[in-house]
Amino acid sequence: MNRGFWAIFKKDKLGMLGLFIFILFFVIAILGLILTSGRHPLFDPSMIRLEEKLKPPLSHANINVLSPEQIPPFGIYIFGTDELGRDVFSRMLQGAWVSLTVGFVAVGISVAIGIVIGGIAGYFGHYYIKNYHMLLICLFSLGIFSFVKRYWSALFCTLIFLLLLLYVKTKSPFLKKGIISVDTLITGIIDVMLCFPSFFLILTIVAFIPGSLYSIMVVIGLTSWMGTARFVRAEFLSLREQDFVLAAKALGVSEFRIIFRHMMPNAIAPVLVSATLGIASAILTEAGLSFLGFGVPPPHATWGNILADGKQYLFDAPWLTFAPGIAILVVVLSFNLFGEALRDALNPRLRY
Amino acid sequence: MELLSVRDLNVGFFIEEKFALAVRDVSFSVKKGETLCIVGESGCGKTVTSLSILRLIPPNGRIVKGNIHFKEKDLTRLSEEQMRDIRGKEISMIFQEPLTSLNPVFTIKDQIAEAIIVHENVLKQEITDRCITLLKEVGIPEPEKRLYDYPHQLSGGQRQRVMIAIALACNPSLIIADEPTTALDVTVQAQILNLFKELQERYKISLLYITHDLSVVAQIADKVCVMYSGIIVEEGSVENIFYRPAHPYTRGLLDSLPKRAHKKQKLKSIPGVVPDLLSRPKGCPFYPRCSLTKQVCIEKIPNFKELEDGHRVRCHILG
């Protein structure tokens, strides 16, 4: 990252706007966490005021009917109140932190998986997996699976497992040969993963596990690493043939150091871009899940469930849908703009 | 009779919001049937010069000053439509990389035919015949079969021959060749150079040959222009340049070629590096690397001095 990068990035007005909103969102989310948590938070998102339900934005709180701790800060509902009289602004603040963490943690998980899997496919992809290794893995998993069901079949599998091992140790040209390379296997897995429509895959998984903020993050992370893996694989494939990598090998630099010191910094640019775009889509996915009721469980506010709750009062209280809707739009758009500007600025073809 | 004459050509480029002249006060002329070589290192402006003759310089470039006269027409004043009639018909161009200058999805025949159809009205059968004769001209064996090949089925040398066939398609009077043999092996290069000579003798085509390789210049040129940092530092007949080089840069280039006979000696190299387009010195562009530099060299760009017939040099000290 040097001067050339900033010079190009600064010229992109939309990208700068994206970056600005990105930072603003970050600050708001952190402030939101501080202001909405604790025993007596300044903005209490779960304070129910049944007398004050569905008040429009910027309306004053009716001091006469509320007890002192129920009065919102400054005495006004900035974004109005919902059907239970909860302050929408406080709920939005709490939701911002959820969106931020879901975005970053989910993408963090997916990038970590993507780099490891893509890196293995790109760097070690030309190695062949020996046939007996494949068979052993298949038998092993079959064994574990049947162990759950019936003991005798597990015993049978272990027996074949050991016989096979003995047979290979003696001689068997077919089993010692490999027909599948590491790269074929991993790209195959990536393609299979991409076949599932990701949102429905997440829905299916979420239906089986107890919903919580953390499980949502992990599930989104586990189902969105394929793009990163593809990028890293492609970069590594071209980098490993570069002269400077060969020179490092000739010097006797260790494989670990070649991968992390010589190749990774050169492969990280597209990953960074896809991560930024990935945050946007993770936020959107989380909002979607919450909207459908599969997301973070109810007392906790997220932009998605504010939206879901508000949709029944679309005509009576449009602010309930507009506030989270516009917030999601602006944040997702800013991440996309920032990501695209990043891609342009990091593209070496434009720089040199 | 001068076929092409370039006078005081100045071409500049916008780079990082600055304007820099890549070619400064370049003048030369090419007679009918003659070969002029422009020789120089990367970034000296030789390719820009050749592209500005066909007005094909990139969009951030401008011809600032100068005329390019071709058959009594000033190419700098023609409309884009009139230029299109000249490109490929009167003047054609051959590029360095034969793999990228042919379109991979069309057959050889399609690409040669394209060059003919654009400029002439010809019958279908006639085109096939002409393609075959052209391929025979440039020495491609079994042209009838090769006609329906795609570029990737040919070797580098054959692709360059096809490029030459395309250039010849409309009987141009001038061919501009920009490093046509640089990407080829020596044995193929020798064949292509021979081909250029044969064709030139047969059709009396003028050739503007751009290269960095002095050995190739010695083989093919009648006249030579040596360019450095956007200006022509020396020009003359090929004998003058090789046997009586005057400019310190030309001498330096010739001395830096490795010779087997003088194996024990060190090569005489030119110290320093080629100046960047944006940071060129004010005076003679060569003074930072020259061993004869005096105060006058630092202050202003030297003018041409005539040494003998047609041999001119831009140097304050020599000549």
Next chain:
Amino acid sequence: MGIELDAIYWDNVYLDDILLQIRKIKKYFPIKRGILKKTVGWIKAVDGVDLDIAKGKTLGLVGESGCGKSTLARLILRLTDIDEGKLIFEGREIQSLSDKEFKPIRKKIQIVFQDPFGSLNPKMTIGETIEEGLRVLELHAEKRKKRVKELLEMVGIPASGMDMYPHEFSGGQRQRIGIARALSVNPLLIVCDEPVSALDVSIQAQIINLLKDLQEAFGIAYLFISHDINLVGYMSDMIAIMYLGQIVELADSEELFRNPKHPYTNLLLSAVPEPDPKKKIFFKLKRQTDTIEWVEHGCKFWKRCPYASSECKETEIPLKKISSAHWVKCIR
């Protein structure tokens, strides 16, 4: 079978002076077609090459593109696995060593690449790039800094440049940095894979002089690979001519130019343009061809050779010694 010491090409040097012996080395790449990636044939990139490199001397290797010279370079550095044959470095067979056993030898053989742009890591300062080699030597951080400065000055780059990135340097300077990196581990042999062909003419001479100076100062041996026979003639003590994966002629550099024997060497020499307008190129080929056609049996050159006979097509011809420092692979 032990190390064949009798098959040494250098009569004029003692056996102790041989640094690297290459014996019958082979590398075939499979040609794969179809969905099942069935092997339909082999590209014989390096097909039984024998060469000796002496300490502190330069062996030139000349050949056209696709003749396997770069593959040979990679085989010597063990960047590619060898299919068959032996590499004997300082009397020790190195082709079958494990990576761990090979590590101490690895740093004694270094490489300088052709492309000055791809050979340096764009995300590392040149100081860091050169330091990588010193790390392998396990030097202390302070000593490393000092040595980096020394190395940079040795190749003519101001030491102040060590914190700069490769894109701030010109092609010639980058090539110097590449040489400094190769020197950092005190190698005995540097493989120069077309080290100057991507550079401007006036810069080429600087790099050639630098390489010669370094050889004099440190006694490094070079395997100098190039397509430019004049340049190789200037640089080398011995020259090997390579054609389609085989060495067709090997001779003392003066002998080769004075008395070229193989028709391919003759063809190469006659095709090289001289920087002299009076010496025009003239050569003859059996038939004009721009393609190097693959030949399965016999002499690889017979299809282009003006003297080819039916015998050439069938018999495999060994590299024969014809005088004290001259070997030819030709029937005549």
